[in-house]
Amino acid sequence: MYRYDEFDAAFVGERVTQFSDQVRRRIAGELTEEQFRPLRLMNGLYLQLHAYMLRIAVPYGTLSARQMRMLAHVARTYDRGYGHFTTRQNIQFNWPKLRDVPAILSDLASVEMHSIQTSGNCVRNVTVDQFAGAAADEIIDPRPVAEIIRQWSSLHPEFIYLPRKFKIAMTGSPNDRAAVKFHDIGLMAQTNREGAVGWAVYVGGGLGRTPMVGKLINGFVAHEHLLAYLESILRVYNRYGRRDNKFKARIKILVHEEGLENFKGQVEQEFAEIRGGVLTLPLEELDRIEAYFAEPDYADHGVVAIDVEREKILDPAFGRFLENNTFPHKRAGYSAVTISLKPIGGAPGDATAEQMEAVADLAERYSFDELRVSHEQNLVLPHVALTDLRAVYDGLAAAGLADANAGEITDMITCPGLDYCALANARSIPIAQDISRRFAAPERAREIGKLKIKISGCINACGHHHVGHIGILGVEKKGTELYQITVGGDGSEDAAVGKILGPGFVADEVPNAIERLVDAYIAERSDPGETFIAAYRRLGDAPFKEALYGNG
Amino acid sequence: MALASPIIAEPKHDKLRQLGIVALNGMYDEMDAEGVLKQAVEDLLPGSIALVSSFGADSAVLLHLVSKVDPGLPVYFLETGKHFPQTLAYVETLKAHLGLSNVIALHPDADIRRFDPDGTLWETDPDSCCYLRKTEPLEGVLDGYGGWVTGRKRFQTAERGVLPHFELTSDDRIKVNPLAYFTHEDIEAYKAKHGLPQHPLYEAGYKSIGCAPCTSAVAEGEDPRAGRWRGRDKRECGIHFDFNGSIARPVSQASLTLFKDGAVRTDPWKAWTEDDTAEEARYTHVPLAVFRDYRDVFLASPHPIGLRVDPGDRVEDVAEDLDRFSSIAINFPAFTDGRGYSSARLLRERFGYAGELRGVGDVLTDQIPFMRRCGIDALVVTNAATRKALESNALAEVAHYYQPVGARREVPAGTRPFLRRPEPRVTASARSDT
Numbered sequence A: 001m002y003r004y005d006e007f008d009a010a011f012v013g014e015r016v017t018q019f020s021d022q023v024r025r026r027i028a029g030e031l032t033e034e035q036f037r038p039l040r041l042m043n044g045l046y047l048q049l050h051a052y053m054l055r056i057a058v059p060y061g062t063l064s065a066r067q068m069r070m071l072a073h074v075a076r077t078y079d080r081g082y083g084h085f086t087t088r089q090n091i092q093f094n095w096p097k098l099r100d101v102p103a104i105l106s107d108l109a110s111v112e113m114h115s116i117q118t119s120g121n122c123v124r125n126v127t128v129d130q131f132a133g134a135a136a137d138e139i140i141d142p143r144p145v146a147e148i149i150r151q152w153s154s155l156h157p158e159f160i161y162l163p164r165k166f167k168i169a170m171t172g173s174p175n176d177r178a179a180v181k182f183h184d185i186g187l188m189a190q191t192n193r194e195g196a197v198g199w200a201v202y203v204g205g206g207l208g209r210t211p212m213v214g215k216l217i218n219g220f221v222a223h224e225h226l227l228a229y230l231e232s233i234l235r236v237y238n239r240y241g242r243r244d245n246k247f248k249a250r251i252k253i254l255v256h257e258e259g260l261e262n263f264k265g266q267v268e269q270e271f272a273e274i275r276g277g278v279l280t281l282p283l284e285e286l287d288r289i290e291a292y293f294a295e296p297d298y299a300d301h302g303v304v305a306i307d308v309e310r311e312k313i314l315d316p317a318f319g320r321f322l323e324n325n326t327f328p329h330k331r332a333g334y335s336a337v338t339i340s341l342k343p344i345g346g347a348p349g350d351a352t353a354e355q356m357e358a359v360a361d362l363a364e365r366y367s368f369d370e371l372r373v374s375h376e377q378n379l380v381l382p383h384v385a386l387t388d389l390r391a392v393y394d395g396l397a398a399a400g401l402a403d404a405n406a407g408e409i410t411d412m413i414t415c416p417g418l419d420y421c422a423l424a425n426a427r428s429i430p431i432a433q434d435i436s437r438r439f440a441a442p443e444r445a446r447e448i449g450k451l452k453i454k455i456s457g458c459i460n461a462c463g464h465h466h467v468g469h470i471g472i473l474g475v476e477k478k479g480t481e482l483y484q485i486t487v488g489g490d491g492s493e494d495a496a497v498g499k500i501l502g503p504g505f506v507a508d509e510v511p512n513a514i515e516r517l518v519d520a521y522i523a524e525r526s527d528p529g530e531t532f533i534a535a536y537r538r539l540g541d542a543p544f545k546e547a548l549y550g551n552g
Numbered sequence B: 001m002a003l004a005s006p007i008i009a010e011p012k013h014d015k016l017r018q019l020g021i022v023a024l025n026g027m028y029d030e031m032d033a034e035g036v037l038k039q040a041v042e043d044l045l046p047g048s049i050a051l052v053s054s055f056g057a058d059s060a061v062l063l064h065l066v067s068k069v070d071p072g073l074p075v076y077f078l079e080t081g082k083h084f085p086q087t088l089a090y091v092e093t094l095k096a097h098l099g100l101s102n103v104i105a106l107h108p109d110a111d112i113r114r115f116d117p118d119g120t121l122w123e124t125d126p127d128s129c130c131y132l133r134k135t136e137p138l139e140g141v142l143d144g145y146g147g148w149v150t151g152r153k154r155f156q157t158a159e160r161g162v163l164p165h166f167e168l169t170s171d172d173r174i175k176v177n178p179l180a181y182f183t184h185e186d187i188e189a190y191k192a193k194h195g196l197p198q199h200p201l202y203e204a205g206y207k208s209i210g211c212a213p214c215t216s217a218v219a220e221g222e223d224p225r226a227g228r229w230r231g232r233d234k235r236e237c238g239i240h241f242d243f244n245g246s247i248a249r250p251v252s253q254a255s256l257t258l259f260k261d262g263a264v265r266t267d268p269w270k271a272w273t274e275d276d277t278a279e280e281a282r283y284t285h286v287p288l289a290v291f292r293d294y295r296d297v298f299l300a301s302p303h304p305i306g307l308r309v310d311p312g313d314r315v316e317d318v319a320e321d322l323d324r325f326s327s328i329a330i331n332f333p334a335f336t337d338g339r340g341y342s343s344a345r346l347l348r349e350r351f352g353y354a355g356e357l358r359g360v361g362d363v364l365t366d367q368i369p370f371m372r373r374c375g376i377d378a379l380v381v382t383n384a385a386t387r388k389a390l391e392s393n394a395l396a397e398v399a400h401y402y403q404p405v406g407a408r409r410e411v412p413a414g415t416r417p418f419l420r421r422p423e424p425r426v427t428a429s430a431r432s433d434t
Helices: A006-027 A033-041 A065-078 A098-109 A143-153 A223-240 A251-258 A260-274 A283-292 A308-314 A316-325 A353-366 A386-398 A429-438 A442-448 A507-524 A532-539 A542-549 B015-027 B033-044 B060-069 B085-098 B126-142 B158-162 B184-194 B288-293 B295-300 B315-324 B339-350 B365-373 B384-391
Strands: A045-047 A052-056 A062-064 A082-085 A091-093 A168-171 A185-191 A197-203 A215-222 A326-328 A334-339 A350-352 A370-373 A379-385 A453-456 A470-477 A480-487 B049-052 B075-078 B103-106 B147-149 B166-168 B174-176 B258-260 B263-265 B284-287 B305-309 B325-332 B356-361 B378-380
Touching (some): A006 A033, A052 A098, A062 A065, A065 A082, A065 A091, A065 A098, A065 A353, A082 A353, A143 A168, A143 A283, A185 A223, A197 A223, A215 A223, A215 A260, A223 A283, A223 B339, A316 A326, A316 A334, A316 A386, A316 A442, A334 A386, A429 A507, A442 A507, A470 A507, A507 A532, A507 A542, A532 A542, B015 B033, B033 B049, B033 B166, B060 B184, B075 B126, B103 B126, B258 B356, B258 B384, B284 B288, B288 B305, B288 B315, B305 B315, B305 B339, B315 B325, B315 B339, B339 B356, B339 B365, B365 B384
Parallel strands (some): A168 A185, A453 A470, B049 B075, B049 B147, B356 B378
Antiparallel strands (some): A052 A091, A185 A197, A326 A334, A470 A480, B166 B174, B258 B263, B258 B378
């Protein structure tokens, strides 16, 4: 894991001091809310429906046990005993008091964490594949480059007042688990003809009210030129992105309106000017950062495979956990374990202080002190020896975290919705809870297989509904909350935006509607191995439209 | 002591200080010039008071008083490079005669060649000429003192009819006017009594003497200052000090909006208005589009001009002409509009613009560190809180930088990891927080 050196520590320390003084001035009445607003937003402090919300960056989703324990401490001491993991691999606390925020930030700084640029119109936390550094299918661990991008984008003086927020996602694997094509910039590791690894750059993807799939702007950018290339894109965006309309200010609109070729021409022209300049990344520096992410000291336990079928007979719950919540590791004898934060009937992404501590203990004991936050709002123990899986499972079960539903229908992404968020039009969490109760039976979930449901409480699409195989969008119509259902979205390398098939449903009807879609899929699929999304691609809208609205 | 501090104080005067000034004025007889000066130099502002003298026709009286009270008092002389040889000789005569040991000549900035390459600016643009040769050199000096001795007299103008010995200016400095109650006759009598040497040009009809090109003789009975800028609609050099070495008028706080080189100062530049023309514009920030429309006229004009860059302007379009601008103003109409940062970096880093680059518009405390890093070195600040933060060097700033930006301040430190720069070395004046 990356560790701060003196420079990083001083940087974060200064920022804490600075913001603490701003909070003091706000409390003393020296700053009005209007003056304070841009300052607090730059430090991830939002004013929500009921209270302040503090969003803390988890850079590229990687945490140590010590950091996770500090999050538990913050939850317990300053909040209501829990925190909420987000789709940006961050964590949010929904009930901090303003006067406590300086202390929280100071506590976080002591474990090398901060809230810088978790909001505001600037470059946000870089997200990566949650299995980075562990996945068997990975070309390269994207985190060293993500760390370099984090440094480059932290308080970048030119790009601190962009037209709108700016999100970068990276995947080191061709199987995209980071939804890179739905980010302002998506980077996908690529091997060129000479066998060198670099990055394919996608630009202009995004969700929100105008969902767009990112477009390939450059098929291969070498590590050493990546920062110059990113700076070129950011500069063109900063200068020419729309600022007249908040809803048209993201880079996707600029790329769309200018056309990819035109936009690319401007970026390439800028790149030609700065290529090879001061932003050129020396390979020694990449090596230096990579050393922080060196592979852990794997041991050979003599077990390289687990007979899941046998375990399923011996202990069905554990068997199901193995089947759903483990991911192939690049090192034989190891596995990456997903800890589901989607208990049946719970609030997706929430974890209590006790759970965080339990997870921290397990990480320390069984995963080389490493943890990940996934953009699907789960946690990951990235390096668990197969021989430790049972112990990990038992530990999770004791903490109420052994839900074996990773990747299944109840593993939903859900935004906080109207229960917390000032922007929302409709509630999301209760909808997710209703759906998860409906599909609570493991046999039923297993029959359905891999199916991603994503729920947003408003058009801003924080719940990524556009890329849900089934997406649910809460809207408000004439005073009632209505839920629009989309089908066919996909956040992976086969990126697609879901389609609306007809009018929305009231909250009570949503679980039934989902059930009808699921039943139609099961009835129509070619074989049990054909996933929902594959079946949709083969069959088109018709059977699903009929399932939702009948054929009248 | 507090009075010696060069900081610019609150616009509101301390009541006690005002009462103190009233009391001081009551302590002296109308004609006790020496007592007034002694009080100021020894008790009121020891070590923090000075005077500016033109070494003109009637400078000798005040300088004589200085020699009696403290021959080491700093006496500034604006060596504009345009004086009569007789004036320069007179400086030496008075220094020797009065034993003045601390006469300091102030020269214009070396940069003056850029604005006045052939020395004829006085002809085309006397305002700019005065500004470059007097206002600018004095600005830095002015900040260093808590008060000034002037040679102003009640009789000279209508406004000066109520001039007291001690005054508090709007920026909380103390002006001392030992000659306030002297009449013309008193001056002549004093000169005669003490046998003070006369300016060599005085007998030739020069009653008020400034730079050679802008001074002519006055006829008998004519206003003594009629010979200054004769034939032009100009009476004062438009700066803090007129030619008698006196402070012309206190600078209003409202006009002090330019923060540069660590201090707030008066701004010689103005914004382009509908009434401006390309031929006549001087010390004006011309909008980029206007410059492009009248490029030939601006390039042919002898006046110093600046450029205003608005969000959305392409600085590439004037890259060839950047040498023409003495100042470029980047406009930030709203603090959330960050386009100006890109413009600033391009000007500095890509096009090598080295002149004044100022941020104008919605300039607030939190943006300033970013602006500076992008190459902006002057700020027009109207927000009172921001001005205060600048003056007290209390900007909210994270002084560790990950990105190499800017053409000057952020130099690679060698030992640091890639992309990092140490805390920048800001000019001493900007950082001194005494």
